[in-house]
Amino acid sequence: MNTNSDELKRICANCNHCFPSEPFTSDFAICLNDPDYEPYLDDILENQDFSSCQKLIKEKRFSWEQEACPDFDPVELPEEEFPLSPELRSVIDQLAKDGNLTSETFQQAIFEDMVDRIDWASVPVDKYVERLNNAKTPEEIEKAVKSLGCLISLKNKAAFHALFVYLKDLPPPTTVEQTHLRIEILRQLEYARNFKKKLARLLVNDLFRTPSNNTTRGWYTAVFRFFENSSVEIAEKELTTMLDSPQFSHRIKRRVKTILDELNWKSQGYL
Structure with a gap:
């Protein structure tokens, strides 16, 4: 598809600076040439x-x-310089067939094709880790954690390792907010199906250094739920150490025994 800038209407939809005002697509647009958006461009363009x-x-x-401003930069994607993949060509042909091919839908199709072609499992995570380490507010930290979790769900081992180490290095929680952060980190780490043994060991070690009280109760609950959904082999190997320790209360040990009993029953087909 050749887009001749001389034939394009001078409207914002046909300008390179124009971008959807919501993730991926929207009925409204924003202008990325507006200096007010400068602080947010990385988040908008890289992470939607x-x-x-x-x-x-x-x-x-x-x-x-909307009629374009004097800074109008017409869309121009010469096919000879940017050959379209067969998949993208098929999407564009279908849009044209349905009468839905516009500058906006064309750019959106290119963006989605580009995203589909990224090897997310091999994407470097340095900038994501830096963002997490430099985060100051709970909102910034949670956002950075979820970004790594997204990569983990796409089988990025480096992202799992980074978030695993981050959890390992956290001090025991002393506030409810810190407990909630741990729970969110665990939720993101669980996207990695192939590291349950490694994660199980970390979680039990963490309970050994985390006192059980009203503040940390949610964390204990989240860890026990993790083991309820694990295999009996993993649970027995890691949780048994808690039964042998005088550190944990009878109530916690009863919970551990219940988890192990139920997993054994399930493995034998009784549940």
């Missing part, structure tokens, strides 16, 4: 994350059909 500038977007979003 608009959460940090929602107020700004609501104030400045506009219709795709």
